[in-house]
Amino acid sequence: MIRHVRAAIAAAALAGAGGPALAHHSFAMFDREREVVLTGVVKEFQWTNPHTWLQLNVAGPQGATTEWSIEGLSTGTLSRQGWKPRSFKPGDRVTVKIYPMKDGSAGGSFIGATLPDGSTLGKM
């Protein structure tokens, strides 16, 4: 399920991050000292505010599938960064990097993604 987990160099990563990643609520629920990389199939991409949401079905080692809720920036900021309302299409197999939720639930804050054609969004 989780292909790759590594500790980020926390202080440097935070200092280099610039502005706040999330606009609308406290993001203390995310573990910003860890990055998790998930590969799965897009179930739904919610192009909405205050956050965009990627619903990603990720298969576990025993074949059971877990649906992850991955929170992204607002539609306005992503539009100005070149995203499209259909940047993720249902059925696409994608690899996504997130800051996971601290409590281990199937959610996280979007960092970057690699799309089926090899192009990337965010920071991969």
Next chain:
Amino acid sequence: MRALLLAAAAAALLGGPALAAPASAPPGAKLPAFADLPDWSGVWIGDNGSGWDAPGITPKGGIAGLPDVREHPPLTPEWEKKYQANIARVAVDRYPDPVSTCGTPSGFPRLMSIPDGYEFVVRPEQVWILTENGPNVMRIYTDGRPHLGPDDIWATYMGDSVGHWEGQTLVFDTIGLNGDPHTILDRTGLTYSDKAHVSTRLRLVDKDTLQAQITIEDPVMLTRPWTVTKRYRRQPPGARIYDYVCSENNRNPITATGQTLTLGTDGKPIDRTVETGR
């Protein structure tokens, strides 16, 4: 200009409104000439970090809203105590951002320090600061009117702002702010009181960089005036402001205990622990 003067003279002769004082301005208002005002058109993005006073955050580079991150304004003992209590709540993720309810704007002055796009609309009689995030709409009267009087003013999210132009610099003064607990300065837990008086100087420092120098005076919060500087970068030509309706799909509601939840698409929390406060 000649054409404008002629038009004004013609309007005056015909009994129509004079250009120098449109219907929106008070009688006798003296307005700056449109052509003398700076070009602040386009979309702007703040480059201000996550805190009100990003350079003053400790630990250095810390992100407002994460545990043990704070700023160091000249706080009164009363406000330092309040700030410490908020910092303790941030440490356990029980200090929800007031805007998370999707019912209220950031308010001023916090709106000068938020993500997403800005527009600064310059007109002779008013300047409008429009933020995509929120959204927030801030009006600054530059037609010479005074602040609302003591019998007419009440505490609000945006306050009451009047200003004037010193050359290409907009200088404005804001009172009548509601402050704590309605609005915050940032997610470290820093707030201000309803006695805050904010003075702002806004000007271009180069063609595509706007700078705001913002001084808060607040006898309840601060022992002396506190000034921070913020910058905004003009986006490439053609950039747009987009729709932002916070309640469109808010999957992060707040519980009675201040826990920020994350909802799945079925509307149920995915969090392992959910406090009900009961």
